[in-house]
Amino acid sequence: MPRARTPFAAGRLWLDFVNTDEAPRHAQPDALVSFDGYLAWLESVGLVDAARRTALERRALEQPASASATLHEARRIRSALRPLAERGLHASERATQTAVLEINRVLGRSTGVRRVERDPRDGSFTRAFVPAGDAFAALVIPVVESAADTLVTGELGRVRRCAAEPPCPRVFLDTSRSGRRRWCDMRTCGNRAKAARHRANARAPRRLPPGG
Numbered sequence: 001m002p003r004a005r006t007p008f009a010a011g012r013l014w015l016d017f018v019n020t021d022e023a024p025r026h027a028q029p030d031a032l033v034s035f036d037g038y039l040a041w042l043e044s045v046g047l048v049d050a051a052r053r054t055a056l057e058r059r060a061l062e063q064p065a066s067a068s069a070t071l072h073e074a075r076r077i078r079s080a081l082r083p084l085a086e087r088g089l090h091a092s093e094r095a096t097q098t099a100v101l102e103i104n105r106v107l108g109r110s111t112g113v114r115r116v117e118r119d120p121r122d123g124s125f126t127r128a129f130v131p132a133g134d135a136f137a138a139l140v141i142p143v144v145e146s147a148a149d150t151l152v153t154g155e156l157g158r159v160r161r162c163a164a165e166p167p168c169p170r171v172f173l174d175t176s177r178s179g180r181r182r183w184c185d186m187r188t189c190g191n192r193a194k195a196a197r198h199r200a201n202a203r204a205p206r207r208l209p210p211g212g
C-alpha cells in the first residue's frame, strides 16, 4: 500500500478529507460526488497509485452497488468528522461522540496485517497496515486512522476552522509556535482579511485639523 503524501495541505490527512466538501465554492466538483471522484482524491493524496486506481475503477464497474455504498459511507464519515474539525476541543459532546462512533465503526471492522516497509527512495522504515477483505471499504481506513491519531495525541486543540470573512469552511491543523493561526492559507484568506482591514481603516473618519 503506497504511503500517504505528507505534508497535507490542511496539516493532516483527515482534515484534507473534510475539506473536500468545500470544492464547490471554488467551482470544482465535490470530490465525493462520485466514486471516480473519490478515487481521484485518494490518488491525489497518495493513498492509491495510478495502477490501483485503474483496478478499482474497473471493479466499480463490476460492482456498482458496492462502489456506491462505499461512497455513501465516505460522505457520512466526512460529515461526522467536520464538526469535530471545525470546533476541535470545543466541539459539542454530541458531535464528538458521533465522530468517535464513526471512527470506531471503521477501525472495528478493519482487518489486515501490519508490516514494516522500506522506502526505496531513502531507505527509511515505516509501519504500514495492509488491509485484507473488502478493497472498497478499506480505502477510508487511513483517513480514519489519521483522525484517531489526532484524538489520542492530544492534537485536537490545534484543529480549527478558518476565521475568514465571508466564511471559509476550510479546516486546518495549527502548527504555528504561537498556536494563534487564524486562516487556512495566508496567501488567500489571510491576504483578504488584511486587505479588508486596510479598507476599513481607510474608511474610518479622519480627525479634522483644528479650525478645519
Ligand SMILES: [Zn+2]
Pocket (backbone or CB within 6 Å): 162, 163, 164, 168, 169, 170, 183, 184, 185, 189
Ligand atoms: Zn480560509
